[in-house]
Amino acid sequence: MTKKIAISVPDDVAERLAEEPNVSAFITDSVRQRMAGERTRRALRQVGFRLSEEGLAKAGRTLDEAQARITPDLRAEAAALLSESSRGRLTVRD
Template sequence: MTKKIAISVPDDVAERLAEESNVSAFITDSVRQRMAGERTRRALRQVGFQLTDEGLAEAGRQLDEAQAKITPELRSKAAALLGAASRGRMTIRD
């Protein structure tokens, strides 16, 4: 079941939404991603993790730094290793 709603957004958001062929699907996907993140944070808090805005921001910065270090060559090697592992042809080396 779906429900039609009207929303107001800032100009920059409206410009971004104008690029989408299906705004409803884009917004639905975005909100569902946000809901999943909220569920994850709630679950982490329930098992004892102390999440703060500052800690989440720092974790985001660290993730960005780590992702920036992934070169095309490293990505290609990782894909090859994953493919070999999924086919059961990977050997373990020291």
């Protein structure tokens, strides 16, 4: 079941949405990702993790920095290792 709603968004968001062939699907996916993140944070809090906006922002920056260091060569090597391991042919390297 679906429900039609009208929303107001800032100009920059409207411009981004204008690029999407299916705005409803894009927004639905985005909201569902947000909901999944909220469920994850709630579950982590329930088992004792104390999450702060500052800590989450720092973790996000650390992840961005790590991803920026992934070179095309490193990505290709990782893909090759994954392929080898999925076929049971992985050899241990020094």
